[in-house]
Amino acid sequence: MASMRDIKRRKGSIQSTQQITKAMKLVSTVKLQKAKGRAEQTDPYFQYMYRTVSSILAHSGNMDHPYLRSGESKKKAIVVLTSNRGLAGGYNANVVKLITESDDVAKEDVVIYAVGRKGIEILERKGYHIEVDASKIMENPTYPDAAALCKRVLDDFAEGKIGEIYLAYTHFKNTVSQEAQLIRMLPVEVSEPSEEKSSREILMNYEPNEQEALNQIIPKYVTSLFYGALVEAVASENGARMQAMDSATSNAEEMIEDLSLKYNRARQGSITQELTEIIAGANAIE
Numbered sequence: 001m002a003s004m005r006d007i008k009r010r011k012g013s014i015q016s017t018q019q020i021t022k023a024m025k026l027v028s029t030v031k032l033q034k035a036k037g038r039a040e041q042t043d044p045y046f047q048y049m050y051r052t053v054s055s056i057l058a059h060s061g062n063m064d065h066p067y068l069r070s071g072e073s074k075k076k077a078i079v080v081l082t083s084n085r086g087l088a089g090g091y092n093a094n095v096v097k098l099i100t101e102s103d104d105v106a107k108e109d110v111v112i113y114a115v116g117r118k119g120i121e122i123l124e125r126k127g128y129h130i131e132v133d134a135s136k137i138m139e140n141p142t143y144p145d146a147a148a149l150c151k152r153v154l155d156d157f158a159e160g161k162i163g164e165i166y167l168a169y170t171h172f173k174n175t176v177s178q179e180a181q182l183i184r185m186l187p188v189e190v191s192e193p194s195e196e197k198s199s200r201e202i203l204m205n206y207e208p209n210e211q212e213a214l215n216q217i218i219p220k221y222v223t224s225l226f227y228g229a230l231v232e233a234v235a236s237e238n239g240a241r242m243q244a245m246d247s248a249t250s251n252a253e254e255m256i257e258d259l260s261l262k263y264n265r266a267r268q269g270s271i272t273q274e275l276t277e278i279i280a281g282a283n284a285i286e
Helices: 005-056 091-100 118-126 135-139 143-158 195-200 210-283
Strands: 078-083 111-115 129-133 164-174 178-188
Touching: 005 210, 078 091, 078 210, 091 118, 091 164, 091 178, 091 210, 111 118, 111 135, 111 143, 111 164, 118 129, 118 164, 118 178, 129 143, 135 143, 143 164, 143 210, 164 210, 178 210
Parallel strands: 078 111, 078 164, 111 129
Antiparallel strands: 164 178
């Protein structure tokens, strides 16, 4: 059985840790409220953007455009959004699992464009090639930052270095629910309309022509999706960290209660032993 000194020392250590987890929970709660509001404000725009571009492409007929077909390269670019800091439960691990546990993509065919140091650390250990480290973006994501990274990825796509572009991030559902997702950004997936529906619909007209129009529309569409994912990732990170710190605080409270009980038992045992020794000594003298 541990001594009273050991129990007291361990209890003090856990209490110190509990104060840290409480503080981190409060900080994450404040950051979450700000990030949640930002995500809720921007989400309608990106949803409309997605539906609008999907509708445009669905009404465009069969077009031959680089953004609508896979490139010749077998390389698949994955833009990975993780955090720069840990202590967020399974937030980072869940995003990385989308890549490492996928049977569709071989490791040697994956090119990582990483946003977040934690994702880089895990993927490098597993042998993945990190093409770009844009971790600074995650501190305070802005649309120009998203546009700059998307331009780099799109340039590599246009030059034939990569054949497909994917995005791995965490979708923010609500404060207690976040879902890791892997979506394909390019080539743009166009649903095939039914013959009956397509016969009643008028095809889209482009001015000056479809090539120039799509060269402007699709990069903005991809950048918008990426920025929306960044905003959701920040909210998801703080939500996950808040939950993790709340669980850690609760666990620390349970451990402190258990150690307090053990300390009291040890103290009672020590007092009983001392009384027994005193009584035995007194009896021996008599």
